[in-house]
Amino acid sequence: MDKKTWIGFGLIAVIIVGFALLNRPSKEQLAERQRVQDSIRYAQELAYEAQRLSDSIQAVVNESITTAPESGMVTPTVTDEEINARLQAAYGPFAPAAQGEEQLITLSNAHLQVAISTHGGAPESARLLDYHASGDTINPLCLFQGDESDLAFTLVTANNRVVQTSSLYLTPVPTDSANQAILRLPTDQPDAWMDFIYTLSEDYMLHLSIEPHNMQTVLAQNINTMEMQWRQIIPQQEQGRKFEERYAQLQYMLPGGDTEKLSENKDDDERESARVKWIAYKDQFFSTVLIADEAFTSSEFRSVVQPKHSGYIKEYMTHTSLPYNVVENSVIGMRWYMGPNHYHTLKAYDEDVDKENRLHLNKLVPLGWKIVSWINVILVIPMFDLFMGWGLHIGWVLILMTLVIKLIILPFVFVSYKSSAKMRALKPQIDAINEKYPAEKMQERQQAIMKLYQQAGVSPMSGCLPMLFQFPVLMAMFWFLPTAIELRGKSLLWAPDLSTYDAVFHWSFDIPLLGDHLSLFCLLMTIVNVIYTYITMQSQATDPNMKFMKYMMYAMPVMFLFIFNDYAAGLSFYYLVSLFITIMQTMIFRWTLNDKKMLEEIERNKKKKAGKPQSGFMARLEALQRQQQQMARENAKKNMRR
Secondary structure, eight states: OOOOHEEEHHHHHHHHHHHHHHHHHHHHHHHHHHHHHHHHHHHHHHHHHHHHHHHHHHHHHHHHEEOOOTOOEEEEOOOEEEHHHHHHHHHGGGGGGSOOOOEEEEEEEEEEEEEEEBBBEEEEEEEHHHHHOOOOSSSSSEEEEEEEEEEEEEEETTTOEEEGGGGSBBEEEOOOOOOOEEEEEESTTTEEEEEEEEEEEESEEEEEEEESSSOTTOOOOOOEEEEEEEEEEEEOOOSSSSHHHHEEEEEEEOOSOOOEEEEESOOOOEEEEEEEEEEEOOSEEEEEEEEEEEEEEEEEEEEEEEOTSEEEEEHHHHEEEOOOOTTTHHHHEEEEEEEEEHHHHHHHHGOOGGGGGGGOOOGGSSSOSSHHHHHIIIIHHHHHHHHHHHTOOOHHHHHHHHHHHHHHHHHHHHOOOOOOOOHHTHHHHHHHHHHHHHHGGGHHHHHHHHHHHHHHHHOOOTTTTHHHHHHHHHHHHHHHHHOGGGGTTBTTTBSOOTSOOEEEEEEEEEETTEEEEEEEEHHHHHHHHHHHHHHHHSOOOOOOOOHHHHHHHHHHHHHHHHHHSSSOHHHHHHHHHHHHHHHHHHHHHHHSSSSHHHHHHHHHHHHHTTSHHHHHHHHHHHHHHHHHHHHHHHHHHHEEEE
């Protein structure tokens, strides 16, 4: 290696070392990381201890009675005094809540029905009354029920007992409000308790307020947070498990509106030291979101993919903490959003809210990269809402959207096609230049071709740039349609649900890349795409030596069959209609822009540009070519001298 190479390696090493030093965490950051790790480790120890005590009380209850084998009589083996003593030893001041009978208190409105259990004081089930699971047209869609969801708060008593609320029984308190439930967690002190107050609003929001009363002597005063554990397993709600897995993920929002997420493809976990505003257990079309009035701190998240035939998609777990001042009897407040991932529904929670307090729940709806999501927000979603507001069938809505989008990108498509037509008309002259200048005179050949383009008024980039302009619009529809809950359950022709694939053929085994079914809209889209490719290839002059490229042009539409077979039928229908319109456009362009007319226009451009200076781009390109030629000649002279 020469000296310059060693210098280059040295500079790279300096940059790497300098970057590592500049990004080295400060002492404060290292201390914060250690604090978070210690907090999480301590919370895990508390949770383990609480579970151990919960198991011990069950053993006490089982030990308290026995059945005589001869008579079948139930006889006590442990006295009530002994049981109470063991409960007091295990649960401390919460011993009165260690035993009881579970009751379910149901809160309901026009959209949401939530059952709250007195055992643990947490939601036991949640049902969306406006929606149904795939294949079920009778029962409301159930987000979770029974053991599919667990919520527990860890309480540390003044005498160092560790208790989880999930193992305690709360007492219902009468209330005059039909949409409110008050569950009281008693202690062995008559004037000390904690109230869990649930209030269901008129939409999809369930409010929880944990209000302590005289708990200063019950709970440890040296702990300024309350640990919380939240687990939920997500049942499969849609026909297309592959896509439901893709969009199901655990997300959370940091201060400022930035959101983070765990992997949707594999098991994943994350520790977050920053404050977290909300935690979302998200499915493809529905979410359960826990929102703190203040913030969650020292959070640990985990997502586990469930087996394919288990009936479940993901299992989410969160271990976090909430600020709590036992001396001041501070109130802990939070909200649950249990509802659809509908853009306008989620966006409405930020209306008339200060910027710093906005929830940004609409980010649960995936709309693509930044520029693509921007197009979806200002163009696609308003257009979709407009046509849906007319009361049209969903099929006509998609057709009208396709027509409008085609009209928007029509100027770009026309410019691209016109450029291709000019290039095709110039092919005989380009072939003549190629024959005049052999391969060893490549620079002269390129210079002659560029001069011909300049005289004819053709820019090599004019065919590419229009495609780049229309690409974001096409990608916006690609992101919007599979995630639009408005398509869920909407039928079109043979497809009962446009939000998932429209399988017309099933088989009992998986074909690699294709799966166990064949979607009809996707198949039709592929056939029409092959026809469009044939029409396009017929209008283009191709090199006989490039047959492989010709076959590749036909292979791409076939590949789309494997790619889109699992996608939403609404997306395949949109592409099918779009291809039909594109074929019609191509036929019209071919009729109006034939080779004869293109040659006439090229000759007119040549006459107009005769004697005129070149455009800035062409002049710079030609100057660059002359410079390259000059350098090549100088290098050749140097080699001759050697």
